[in-house]
Every structure is written in structure tokens, then in C-alpha cells.
Amino acid sequence: MSATGKRRPTARTIYEQVQASPGFANLRSRLRRFIFPMSVVFLVWYLVYVLLASFAPAFMSTKVTGNLNVGLLIGLLQFVSTFLIATVYITFANAKIDPAAESIRIEIEGSDR
Template sequence: MSSTGERSTATVYEQVQASPEFNELRSRLRRFIFPMSAAFLVWYLAYVLLASYAPGFMAIKVFGNINVGLIIGLLQFVTTFVITTVYVRFANKHIDPAAEKLRERIEGAE
């Protein structure tokens, strides 16, 4: 490919990156990712802090040999799957259609 072709391709990508549609897409993704990540990290940190500083609370038996610590630990896995499911639905509904429009715009401009 000639340097002119490379420049025009770079220009197309730079134009798309500077477009309001791309900025909206990036903003929409960040508005989902950052709060969800922060919430999960706080939830995980709470679990670690409880395990470290409240072992008596974590050792409370709920039924049989199942205690609060085990339940909260297992809920960490559940939370991961829930966040993944919510993200996939969000991406399918909001991110992927907008990204597809941008992709078509890029491919049409090349």
C-alpha cells in the first residue's frame, strides 16, 4: 500500500475517532464500565475486609457447616456472572449497534 493510502486510512480512523458518534459510543461504554467495576471492587474489598477484620462474623453458621463467609464468597462468583450477563445485554442493545454503524462508515469511506 502506498503512503498516500496509509494516510487516507489513518485519516478515516482519525475522523471517526473525532466524530460525535464515536465519542458518544465511548462515553456510553465508560458510563457503564466504570461504575460497574467500582461497585464490584467495593463488593470484593468488603469481602476481603470482613474476612480479615471480622472473622467472628464470617464464621457465623447459617445452616449446617455453611457460614456467612462461605455464602459471601460464593456470592462473589454469582456477582461475576450477573455482571457479565448485564454487560452482554447492554452491549448487544447499546454498544454493538453503534459500533456497527461506525464500522460501516469506516468501510464505506475506504
Template sequence: MTTQEHDASVYETVQESSEFQELKRRFRAWTFPMTVAFLVWYLLYVVMSGWARGFMATKLLGDINVGLIFGLLQFVSTFLIAWAYARHADRKLDPIADKLRHEVEEKTK
């Protein structure tokens, strides 16, 4: 068996392992719902901007209106999602990924 074939079999073995499957499950369980939630939130902003102009033009404080607040909240939500993902990855994904990486490194030496 060549080194390349050996490396491929190691990666295939890891990919079939229950730990790797758990890593994928945890990743998908967080990212898919969060992606859907963000897209719904973003599309709500776009739809409201196009079809609820009166509501979006409602002044809240001086010249600051609902549309401006919604727009700024898009940035806030993006940063909050990035922070939440980093926290999730640090707690739930990285320990498994690190263990798998060490196993692969040991087997491919």
C-alpha cells in the same frame, strides 16, 4: 496520499465523530461505576474475612457460614456483571459500533 495515510485519516475522522464520542461515553458510563461497585464488593469480602472473622464464621445452615456465602456470591456477581454487560453492549453499544464499522469499511475499500 498513500493507502496507509488515507486509512489513518478515516480512523481519525471516525474517532472525532459525535457517534464515536457517544459510544465511548456509553461504554464508560456503564463500565466505570460497575467496576467500582465490584471492587468495593470484593474488598468488603476481603476486609470482612480478615477483620470480622466472628461474623464471617456465623453458621447459617449446618456447616455453611456467612463467609462461604459471601465467597460464592463473588462468583454469582461476576457472572451477573458479565451477563449485564453483554445485554448493555447488545442494546446500547453494538448498534453504534456496527454503524461506525460499516462506515470505516466503506471508506477504506
């Protein structure tokens, strides 16, 4: 990038250097490989649920056990999936993101925290 020489040929910020480093690229892609697909999953699952409730009310009203119907159970499953994704994410981030992020942060700032 400094090769273009247009802006500040001799100055490349520490952030640009970190951004270009393999360690950071690794961290970024690990995070994105988790959060983007997961976001698609829960948004689609929620949208399917809303569409079912809107356009398949008869199916949703089918009794499963006692007075509990399909709609109520799918609704409760939305709660379960939300709790589950939150738990999985926090486990993932604590184990896979925080250590790498912390070491890059210390590289940038020094261990002054």
C-alpha cells in the same frame, strides 16, 4: 486541531474525524458509563469481602443455617455477582454497543466484511 497548523495542516486522518464525530463520542461515553462504574462496584465488593475475611473472621464464621456460615454465603454471593455482571454486560453490549460500533465501522471501512 488542524487550526494549529503545526503538524499536517491539510491532513486530518479518518480516525481523527471519526473520533471528533458526535456518533463516536456517544458510543464512547455510553460504553464508559457502563464499564467504569461497574468495575468500581465489583472491585470494591471484592475488596470488602477480602477485608471482612481478614479482619472480621468471627463475623464470617457466624452460622446461618446448618454448617453454612456468613463467610461461605458471601463467598457464594461473589460467584453470583460475577455471573450476574457478566450476563448484564453481554446483554448491554449486544444491544447498546454493537449496533453503533458496527455502523461506525462500516462508515470507515465500507461494507466489505
